[in-house]
Structure formats: structure tokens, C-alpha cells
Amino acid sequence: KSDAGDGEIVLKVGHIAPEEHSYAKGFNQFAEAVEKETGGKVKFEIYGNGQLGGEREIIEQVQLGSLDMTVVTAGPVGNFVEEFSVLEMPFLFRDLDHVYKTLDGEIGQELMGELEKAGFKALGIWENGMRHLTNNKRPIRSPEDLKGMKMRTVENDVYVETYRALGADPTPIAFPEVYTSLQQHVVDGLDSSYGVFHSTKLYEVQNHLSEVGIYYAAAPLLMNKDKFESLPEDVQQVLVEKGREFAEVQRQINQEMEKEQKEDFIKKGGKVVEAKDLDLEAFRKAVQPVYEKYRDRFGDMVERIEAVK
Amino acid sequence: MAILLFVVFLILLVINVPIAIGLAMSAVIVLAASSEIPLVMLPQKMFAAMDSFPLMAAPFFILAGKLMEHGGISERLVQFANSLVGRIRGGLAHVSIIACMFFAAVSGSATATTAAVGGIMIPAMVRAGYDRPFSTAVQSVAGTTGILIPPSVPMVLYGVSAGASISTLFLAGIVPGILVGLSLMAAAYLMSRSRGYRTDDQKVSLREIGRRFVRSFPAIFMPVIILGGIYSGLFTPTEASVVAVVYGLVVGVFVYKELDLNKLRGIFVSSAETTSVILLMIGTAALFGMVLTREQVPQSVAEWLASANLSSIEVLLLVNLLLLLVGTFMEVIAAIIILTPILLPVVTGIGVDPIHFGVIMITNLAIGLITPPVGLSLYVGSQVGGVRFEKLVRAVFPFLWIMIVDVLLVTFVPGLTLIGD
Amino acid sequence: MWNKAIRGINRTVENLTALFLAAMVVLIFLQILMRLVMAKSFSWTEEAARYLMIWLTFLAASYGFRRGAHVGVSVIVERLPMRFQRWVQAVAGLVCLVFFALLVIFGFELMDRSMMQHSPALNFPMGYVYSVIPISGILMALNLIDVLIRTIRTGRGGERS
Numbered sequence: 001k002s003d004a005g006d007g008e009i010v011l012k013v014g015h016i017a018p019e020e021h022s023y024a025k026g027f028n029q030f031a032e033a034v035e036k037e038t039g040g041k042v043k044f045e046i047y048g049n050g051q052l053g054g055e056r057e058i059i060e061q062v063q064l065g066s067l068d069m070t071v072v073t074a075g076p077v078g079n080f081v082e083e084f085s086v087l088e089m090p091f092l093f094r095d096l097d098h099v100y101k102t103l104d105g106e107i108g109q110e111l112m113g114e115l116e117k118a119g120f121k122a123l124g125i126w127e128n129g130m131r132h133l134t135n136n137k138r139p140i141r142s143p144e145d146l147k148g149m150k151m152r153t154v155e156n157d158v159y160v161e162t163y164r165a166l167g168a169d170p171t172p173i174a175f176p177e178v179y180t181s182l183q184q185h186v187v188d189g190l191d192s193s194y195g196v197f198h199s200t201k202l203y204e205v206q207n208h209l210s211e212v213g214i215y216y217a218a219a220p221l222l223m224n225k226d227k228f229e230s231l232p233e234d235v236q237q238v239l240v241e242k243g244r245e246f247a248e249v250q251r252q253i254n255q256e257m258e259k260e261q262k263e264d265f266i267k268k269g270g271k272v273v274e275a276k277d278l279d280l281e282a283f284r285k286a287v288q289p290v291y292e293k294y295r296d297r298f299g300d301m302v303e304r305i306e307a308v309k
Numbered sequence: 310m311a312i313l314l315f316v317v318f319l320i321l322l323v324i325n326v327p328i329a330i331g332l333a334m335s336a337v338i339v340l341a342a343s344s345e346i347p348l349v350m351l352p353q354k355m356f357a358a359m360d361s362f363p364l365m366a367a368p369f370f371i372l373a374g375k376l377m378e379h380g381g382i383s384e385r386l387v388q389f390a391n392s393l394v395g396r397i398r399g400g401l402a403h404v405s406i407i408a409c410m411f412f413a414a415v416s417g418s419a420t421a422t423t424a425a426v427g428g429i430m431i432p433a434m435v436r437a438g439y440d441r442p443f444s445t446a447v448q449s450v451a452g453t454t455g456i457l458i459p460p461s462v463p464m465v466l467y468g469v470s471a472g473a474s475i476s477t478l479f480l481a482g483i484v485p486g487i488l489v490g491l492s493l494m495a496a497a498y499l500m501s502r503s504r505g506y507r508t509d510d511q512k513v514s515l516r517e518i519g520r521r522f523v524r525s526f527p528a529i530f531m532p533v534i535i536l537g538g539i540y541s542g543l544f545t546p547t548e549a550s551v552v553a554v555v556y557g558l559v560v561g562v563f564v565y566k567e568l569d570l571n572k573l574r575g576i577f578v579s580s581a582e583t584t585s586v587i588l589l590m591i592g593t594a595a596l597f598g599m600v601l602t603r604e605q606v607p608q609s610v611a612e613w614l615a616s617a618n619l620s621s622i623e624v625l626l627l628v629n630l631l632l633l634l635v636g637t638f639m640e641v642i643a644a645i646i647i648l649t650p651i652l653l654p655v656v657t658g659i660g661v662d663p664i665h666f667g668v669i670m671i672t673n674l675a676i677g678l679i680t681p682p683v684g685l686s687l688y689v690g691s692q693v694g695g696v697r698f699e700k701l702v703r704a705v706f707p708f709l710w711i712m713i714v715d716v717l718l719v720t721f722v723p724g725l726t727l728i729g730d
Numbered sequence: 731m732w733n734k735a736i737r738g739i740n741r742t743v744e745n746l747t748a749l750f751l752a753a754m755v756v757l758i759f760l761q762i763l764m765r766l767v768m769a770k771s772f773s774w775t776e777e778a779a780r781y782l783m784i785w786l787t788f789l790a791a792s793y794g795f796r797r798g799a800h801v802g803v804s805v806i807v808e809r810l811p812m813r814f815q816r817w818v819q820a821v822a823g824l825v826c827l828v829f830f831a832l833l834v835i836f837g838f839e840l841m842d843r844s845m846m847q848h849s850p851a852l853n854f855p856m857g858y859v860y861s862v863i864p865i866s867g868i869l870m871a872l873n874l875i876d877v878l879i880r881t882i883r884t885g886r887g888g889e890r891s
């Protein structure tokens with residue numbers, strides 16, 4: 001079915017996002033643009049909504065070549081290419097401008113090069129957005145407010161250490177149990193992007209959201225490297241061009257959606273503490289022990305990212 | 310390709326290849342024939358499907374059940390239950406269905422419910438003179454209330470896929486869950502009457518009831534700890550399964566003193582074996598499901614359904630039929646993930662509420678848990694109850710009809726599911 | 731010699747799986763205690779328990795096959811005349827052997843290609859985690875060959891059926 005003759009190329013894509021998530025919206029537009037630009041030579045078969053498995057599994061499938069392409073959150077990518085985990089250091093970026101200057105510049109190129117060594121061709125770095133703190137206890141304005149709060153996290157030492165440094169009690173809980181754990185108060189809150197917070201209905205069981213931007217969740221657009229190299233050069237070129245172009249489009253989509261999702265949350269009775277009403281300096285200061293412990297893991301990368309102006 | 314998949318699977322089934330291997334090998338043949346997916350997907354997909362924390366509730370509840378069975382808990386519990394309802398026809402069957410519904414309010418999965426209650430009740434029912442396949446069938450079927458009565462892992466997944474409120478879904482599942490439980494009790498009553506099941510003929514004195522209550526108190530107290538622990542936010546449903554294990558160990562070793570190291574080794578080994586049988590199947594079923602997805606089998610069926618220009622009643626009946634059909638071959642979670650985005654637009658197009666449809670879907674897939682060849686509750690039941698698969702299938706059959714009536718009620722009486730509004 | 735070796739291997743694997751299950755209980759119970767009593771959580775207990783569960787699944791499958799624990803549909807084969815039964819059993823056994831061989835070959839490939847991938851919490855090479863798959867494939871094949879040999883000799887194979 002996939003090699004439909006006439007030199008038509010079918011690329012199989014998997015991701016975990018539901019249709020109304022910015023990954024899906026961004027990818028659908030990217031696919032349309034590529035199909036058009038190649039005169040219909042390239043077609044996409046998209047399996048969204050986690051139909052082919054979770055993110056670690058999907059990255060593995062792209063690496064092993066059973067899937068051609070995915071757009072996936074940077075977190076699990078760090079298990080395949082450790083350098084990528086530097087993006088998960090807490091409060092690493094000053095703002096989104098800092099993020100884009102870093103990822104669209106030399107450092108972004110370097111990270112994408114690391115991915116090639118592991119058998120991936122990175123076509124661009126998209127996004128899931130800033131991760132904020134949510135809970136059902138009280139508004140969080142400074143690390144003081146987090147004291148003793150049970151925060152859900154994934155099993156990752158940097159995340160866990162970050163919450164400890166902020167005075168919270170990090171509690172690893174598997175994603176399928178998050179909703180009920182919040183509902184039944186096994187944990188009080190979590191960090192999440194607006195997109196995930198909204199598409200997984202977590203707002204039903206959380207009343208407070210603080211726009212601290214604890215991490216930036218990047219989302220590389222990955223392709224199996226051998227598959228990429230097997231394609232005709234003109235097709236390769238279109239993929240690379242459109243991958244970069246639609247990084248900007250997808251970020252735009254994501255940010256517009258975040259605005260709507262925020263309004264929707266407030267309309268449903270949620271309370272939002274915006275960045276200007278937060279003591280961000282106190283947060284940054286509090287996580288210094290995390291940097292002391294893990295900064296060396298990434299060579300001089302942390303300094304170089306901090307130096308991006 | 311899809312036809313090849315089913316034909317090979319059926320042939321392997323007929324010649325008595327273990328189902329887990331039949332699922333894997335039919336998928337492998339299709340993969341090899343289409344040559345676009347490397348065979349390294351076989352171990353990759355198996356591993357990934359087993360790599361789930363909520364899944365861990367299954368081995369733990371299986372272990373807890375065996376500890377309680379061999380630790381003297383089930384015996385005392387049954388004596389007590391007997392003194393209360395032993396004189397009613399099919400009394401122990403009712404006890405075990407109610408116990409399943411009770412456990413369903415603790416666990417989010419059907420197999421965990423079957424394993425947890427079945428480990429205690431099946432041996433007890435057999436001892437009381439009930440036929441073993443019948444006792445096991447009652448457990449396998451009643452365990453499906455585990456995904457209807459909240460909490461429910463499949464409901465969470467549906468809510469995410471459909472963009473529907475999970476808490477509303479949970480509320481909406483309560484009445485259908487109780488409906489299924491009650492209808493199963495009615496069926497069990499009728500069957501017990503025709504078979505003459507009744508356990509104790511003598512009346513038990515009030516003092517004896519009290520004595521049995523005290524003796525079985527540690528067993529009766531266990532659901533209190535688990536339910537209380539979850540709803541007070543002490544632990545997650547999966548963690549609760551471990552608490553059940555530790556509680557069963559403590560009671561069996563230190564309170565009733567019926568467990569020694571040798572017995573424990575046997576219990577752990579046989580629990581590991583049962584776990585292995587179930588998880589291996591989950592692993593290979595995931596591979597089979599992946600091939601179905603990539604061959605777009607469910608999608609094509611749904612597209613045909615959407616294009617056929619039918620009345621809403623016909624569409625709902627057909628959707629039910631499709632879900633039942635898919636449920637025979639596919640595991641619940643995979644089916645939800647694949648079918649929700651395709652079927653939801655079809656049914657909302659004829660005015661069905663997404664919450665209502667979620668409950669319809671999960672009730673149908675609950676039936677899928679007890680239909681061969683892919684029926685996890687049957688596998689767990691046959692393991693826990695020690696009944697051959699085919700024998701269990703035959704014993705489950707009468708209950709299937711009742712559950713199909715339940716599905717029709719849930720489908721055509723929306724009031725049952727939308728009470729939470 | 732052969733019989734003794736198989737029995738020794740199976741006994742060891744049984745003990746190992748029992749131990750893994752016990753370790754899962756300890757790990758997750760510890761996770762609850764740490765959170766409730768010390769208000770502190772480990773970041774790796776869940777992952778360790780999950781991998782132990784998968785390891786015990788693959789390993790226990792080997793003695794499971796010997797004891798006929800794996801679910802199948804025997805009702806049709808049993809209605810065949812004795813002579814055909816043997817043949818059908820041999821074919822079914824062969825299908826199983828192919829499956830085990832695939833587990834060994836592609837399990838090894840998966841393991842080999844995942845040495846650079848690290849597990850999220852323990853930061854342990856996934857290749858080692860996957861190594862259980864080819865190892866178990868070999869153990870399953872050993873047990874099945876043993877059962878097949880007995881079936882051919884006596885017409886009866888497994889310990890249970």
C-alpha cells in the first residue's frame with residue numbers, strides 16, 4: 001500500500017497528540033505544504049493520538065526504521081541523545097525570545113547534529129511550549145508557596161531534584177494515573193504546558209496555574225536518517241525547508257492556542273498567576289543546587305545557552 | 310493483507326498454538342509479506358506494551374488473591390458470607406458478584422478485579438459445591454464491572470481521545486456498572502435455581518454469625534483499607550494493589566499463621582507464571598493491534614459505516630455490532646485508542662452525546678473481555694480458576710446474552726448514563 | 731544429563747522470577763512508605779519495578795510453556811484421530827519454535843541497537859533491559875524442544891496437560 005507506484009513516496013508518521021493539539025495541527029499543515037511543493041509525489045500517512053504507542057516507543061520506532069517520522073517532546077529524546085536534556089534544566093531560558101534565538105541558531109544546529117549520530121534526521125525544532133505549575137491548593141507566587149506540596153513528576157533525576165530544590169515533594173506518577181491521582185489528592189499539582197493541561201482535561205481537577213515557565217518543552221521533528229537519505233535530493237530539500245518554515249508556523253499556532261486555552265481555563269473558574277506577578281528571581285535562585293549538580297553533565301552548554309543574547 | 314492476518318491467526322488457533330504466539334506469528338507473517346516494517350518490531354512492541362505502571366496492578370492483585378487464598382482468609386470470609394446468604398439460591402454467586410462490584414470501585418481494570426476477587430471466591434464456591442466452570446465464569450464476567458464502575462483506566466483514555474470530561478465519564482459509568490452487576494445477579498439466580506445450588510441448609514445462630522465475623526474481620530477489613538486509602542488520597546489504585554499484597558502477607562503469616570516460607574515460594578512462582586501468561590498476551594496482542602491499525606482495518610469499516618446512509622437506530626446498532634466484533638479480537642485500550650477518533654464523529658453526527666458514547670463503547674468492550682479468542686478476563690479467569698479456556702468460554706456464554714441486553718439498554722436509554730449532568 | 735540440566739535451569743529461573751516479584755512488592759511498597767512517612771519520593775522505584783515485571787514475564791514464560799500454562803484452543807485437535815494429533819502437535823510446536831527463534835534473533839538486534847539509549851529514571855542502557863528477550867527466547871526453546879522430544883517418544887509432553 002505504501003509504495004503506490006509512479007515513484008510516489010509515502011511517509012509514515014506517528015505522534016501522541018490528539019487532533020486539536022498544536023503538534024497535530026502543525027503537522028497537518030506541514031504535510032499539506034510538502035505534498036503541494038513536491039507536486040503530490042510525497043504523501044503522508046499520519047497515526048496520531050498515540051495509536052502507535054507512547055513517545056519513548058515512537059522515537060524508538062523511528063530509530064529502528066519501522067516509522068519514518070515523528071514530532072515528539074524533547075524530554076524522552078534526551079534518553080536517546082543525552083545532549084538534548086540540557087533543554088530541561090529549570091528556568092534555563094529568560095523568555096521565548098531567548099529560546100528561539102538559541103534553538104534557531106548555532107546551538108540548535110549543534111543539537112540537531114547530535115541527533116544525526118543516533119540515526120535521526122532532525123528537520124526542525126517545534127514546541128510544546130513553556131511548562132507551568134498547576135495545583136488545586138493555592139496560588140503559587142514564590143517557592144515559599146510550594147513548600148510541602150506534592151507535585152507529580154516523571155522519573156527523571158533533574159525534574160525530581162528541581163522540585164526538591166523548590167521545597168516541594170516530587171512524586172513520580174505514571175501519566176495514565178495522573179488525572180485520578182489529582183482528583184483523589186494523591187498529589188496536589190504538576191507542571192504542564194497549556195496544551196497538555198487542556199487536551200488531557202487536567203483543568204477539571206486543578207484550580208491554580210502559575211505561569212512560571214519552569215521548563216521549555218521543545219519538540220524536534222524527527223525522521224529516520226536512512227529513510228531521509230534514501231529520498232531524491234529535491235524531496236530532501238523540500239523536507240528540510242518546510243521543516244524549518246513550519247517550526248515558526250507551529251510555534252505560532254501553539255501560542256495562539258495557549259491564549260485560547262488560558263481564557264477557557266479562567267472562564268471555567270481557574271485562577272492564573274501571570275509571570276509579572278511572580279517572584280521569578282526567587283525561583284531561579286532556589287534551583288541553583290540543581291545547576292551545581294548537573295551543569296557539568298552538559299559540558300559548557302549551559303554557559304553557552306545563558307550567553308545567547 | 311488484513312484477510313491474511315485473520316486467516317493465519319485462525320489456523321494457528323485451530324491447531325492449538327498458544328494464543329499469545331498465534332497473535333504474534335500472524336502479525337509477523339503480514340509484516341514479513343509487506344516488508345515495510347522491520348521484524349525488530351516484534352520484541353519492541355511486546356516490550357513497550359508491557360511497559361506500563363497501571364498494568365502492574367494485575368500481578369499484584371493476582372498475588373494478593375493467592376496470598377489470601379492460601380493464607381486462610383478466603384475460607385473465613387466465605388464461612389461468614391455463607392452464614393449471611395448461604396440459604397439464598399446461588400448465595401455465593403451473589404456474594405462474589407457484589408464483591409467484584411465493590412472491588413471495581415477500587416481498581417480501574419477488569420482483570421485486576423477478576424483476579425482479586427476470583428482468587429478468594431472461586432475456590433470457596435467450588436468447596437461449597439458449585440461447579441468450577443460456573444464459578445469461574447461468574448468471576449470473569451463480574452470482573453468486567455471493573456472498567457464500568459469508577460475509577461476506570463479505559464475511561465480516562467477515552468476521555469483523552471474524545472476530548473470528553475473524565476470526571477463526568479466516571480459519574481456516567483456508575484449506573485451502567487451497577488446495572489450490569491444486578492443483571493448478572495439475576496442471571497446467576499436463575500442458573501442456580503435450575504442447578505439447585507444452595508450451600509447451607511441449616512440456619513446459623515446469631516452468635517455463630519458474630520463468631521465468624523470476628524474470625525474473618527481481617528479479611529473484611531482489607532477493602533476498607535484499599536478503598537479508604539485511594540479515596541483519602543493516600544495512594545493510587547496501582548499502589549493500592551501492593552498494599553493488598555502486604556496486607557495479605559501480614560495477615561497470612563502473622564495473624565492466621567497459615568503461610569510459611571515454602572508455601573510463599575510456591576505462591577510467588579505461580580503468581581509469576583500467571584503474570585507471564587497474561588502479559589505475554591498483552592504484548593503480542595499489541596503487535597497484532599498495530600498491524601490492524603497500519604492496515605487500516607478498523608478505519609475502513611468505520612468509513613463504510615459513515616457512508617452507508619442509515620437511520621440513527623441502525624447506525625447505533627451497527628456501531629454496537631462493530632464494537633462487539635472489534636472487542637472479540639482487540640484488547641480494550643488499543644480498541645479505544647484506535648476507534649474513538651473514527652467512530653465519535655459518526656455518532657455525534659446523529660446526535661449522540663460523547664459521554665454517552667464513551668459508556669456505550671466501554672460497555673461493549675467490557676463484553677469483548679469475555680469473548681474469545683482475545684478476552685483478557687477469560688484468560689485471567691481460566692488462570693485464577695484453573696479451568697480450561699474452552700470450558701470457561703462455554704460457561705460464560707449464558708452471561709453474554711444478559712450483557713448484550715445491558716448494552717442495548719445503555720445505548721437506547723441515555724438517561725442511564727447522563728444522570729451525572 | 732539433559733534432563734538434569736533442564737530441571738536445574740528451570741528451578742533457577744523459577745526462583746529468579748519469584749524473587750523479582752518479591753522485589754517489585756518491596757519497591758512499590760517502599761515508594762508508598764517514603765512518600766507517606768518521610769514525605770520524600772524516590773525517582774527510580776517505579777521504573778525498576780516495571781522492568782522487573784517485564785523480566786519476570788519473559789523468564790516465567792519458559793517454564794510456563796513446559797507446564798502448558800499458556801492459553802490455547804485444544805478442543806479441536808483433541809477430536810482428531812491419534813495419528814493426526816501427533817502431526818498437528820508437531821506443526822504447532824514448530825510454529826512456537828519459529829516464534830522463539832524470532833525472539834532470539836530480533837531481540838538480540840533490538841538489544842544491540844539500544845545500547846546507546848538510556849532508561850529515563852535509572853539511566854541504565856536499554857540494551858541491557860532488552861537482553862532478557864533473547865535470553866528468554868533461548869530458555870523457551872530449550873523447554874519446548876524437551877517437551878517435543880517427549881511428545882514424540884511417549885505421546886505426552888507437558889507436566890500438567
Ligand code: NA
Nearest residue numbers: 413455458460
Ligand atoms: Na473500576
Ligand code: NA
Nearest residue numbers: 636637677683
Ligand atoms: Na474478546
